[in-house]
Amino acid sequence: AVLSQRNIGFLSAETLDDCLFAAFHRSGKVFTMDDFPPTNLNGLVSWVGDANSSDTKGEDLLQSIHLFSSHDYKIDKALIYKYKKNELRLTGSGRFEQYYSIIPLYAFKSAKSNYIGDFYIVDATFSVASDGMYLGMFKKTIPPDWTGDFMGFFLTGYRVDISLVDDKGNSVPVRFNQVPSPSTTINSQTYTSGVTWSFEAGLSGGAAGAGLSLSSGCNFSSSRTREIRDLSIIDNSKDGGIHYKLEIENLPELINTQPPAISRSTFDFHCGWVWSVENTAESDATTRYRMKVTLSDMNYKSIFSDVPGKLPGVRDWPINSEEFFIDLPVPNRIPCGNVKFVNSEKGKFMTDIVFIDSKNPSDPKSYHFDPSGSAYSYQECYEATLPEATYTVQYKLGVTSYTGKNISVKRGETLELQSGYYVK
Incomplete structure (x- = not known):
């Protein structure tokens, strides 16, 4: 959970099986080594230097929140054929899964923009698992002493609608x-999903309680081209509502060929968008929103030939519509600034760093400790994002404690401090 909230990518089971060492950076970058003794230490050193370089872009630090929901459904003991007291009944089971990677942001009023409000960068994946629904192509002996052919159940499509609601x-x-994205795509071998987005004004990022301030705005892209086969994507999204209809093409009408793979196995659809909700108030940590997701028009088909010499019967098996409510993460709506606190004293480690809001020194919530508890050597830097305020900093150099006062952290700005400045 900690890794996912810090935008750290997940490693596949195959990668982990072959991996002896993995390093994770808060930007989401991952470094692995699969040999021992390690022959790629220079590569690790280079990766660390790159991951922590001073030109790391703010958008690389945006924190994705990963959300997941699943729903099981079935066609239960479906009556395929009946002759007197003899029946052919079949059961299939499927699963609909939703995956969301969401970056919550808040735009605060600044010299560059008067826009105030939330942004939600959303990358979504909808996955339909039909492996348990598709029972294959087979023959079945049925009375009176005749063999019938069956194929099913295979997916024909579904619809997904998403709107934003309050709690x-x-x-x-x-x-x-x-x-x-994607827009309507028909008769194509590829489609483009994801988000390409930029915003020029000041932003605070991450979920409430986290911290990130981007004074110059940011550029973000998760756009990706994906292969598509046997699928029509119909996009009717408008007025802030997402409306996709997915129709599987090239479905069989006779029991002479297998249905397309996406109709009888696991089928993933990817899309992305950016929502904006204006005029949410600064420092508001209580107003929260939800995604209302409606799954409808999901349908499966079967084909059964029960009369010799006649065309087989094609039958629809609709799946009940379902509604889901997905809680969006609350953005950090507190205007923040960045602090870089550099240890400028040779031969001494800087430790026990805490910034205290000068207005409320008796309130425990006013204390902003270094959560890592690290010791910073000469020229190393502690970086933090703090709410806009005036602070006192307390820290140690070696075993000696020091205090700095009247440290003004301003929204969207980066303040650099030197540990030696407060040494008398």
């Missing part, structure tokens, strides 16, 4: 800051 289920005024 009571009421609609929320929302607009697209980037329209959903």
Whole structure:
């Protein structure tokens, strides 16, 4: 959970099986080594230097929140054929899964923009597992002493609709800051999903309680081209609502060929968009929103030939519609600034760093400790994002404690401090 909240990518089981060493950076970069003794130490040193370089872009530090939901469904004891007291009944089971990678941001009023409000960068994956639904192509002996052919159940398509609501289920005024991708795609071998987005004004990032301040805005891209076969994507999204209809093409009408792979195995669909919700108040940590997701028009088909010399019967098996509510992470709506605290004293380690809000020194919430508890050697730097305020800093150099006062942290700005400045 900690890794996912820090935007750290997950490693596959195959990677982990072959991996003896893995290093993770807060930007989401991952370094692995699969040999011992290690022959790639220079590569590790280079990776660390690159991951921690001073020109690391702010957008590399954006924190994705990963959300997941699943729903099981089935066609239970479906009556395929009946002759007097003899019946052919079949059961299939499937699963619909939703994966979301969401970056919550808050735009605060600044010299560059008067826009105030939330942004939600959303990358979504909808996965339909039909392996348990598709029972294959087979023959079945049925009375009176005749063999019938069956094929099913195979997916024909589904519809997904997403709207933004408050915690009571009421609609929320929302607009697209980037329209959903992909757009309608028919008769194509590829489609492009994901988000390419930029914002020039000041932003605070991450979920409430976390911290990130981007004074110059950011550029972000998760756009990716994906292969597509036997699928039509129909995009009817508008007015802040996501509306996709997915139709599987090239479905069989006779029991002479297998249905397309996406109709009888696991089928993933990827999309992305950016929502904006205006006029949420600064420092508001309570207003929260939800995604209302409606799955509908999901349908399977079967084909059964029960009369010799006649065309087989094709039958639809609709799946019940379902609604899901997915809680969006609350953005950090507190205007923040960045602090870089450099140890400028040779031969001494800097430790026990804490920034204290000067207005409320008796309030435990005013204390911002270094969560890593690290010891910083000469020229190493402690970096933090703090709410806009005036602070006192306390720290140690070696065994000696020092205090710095009247440290003004301003929204969207980066303040650099030297540990030696407060040494008398």
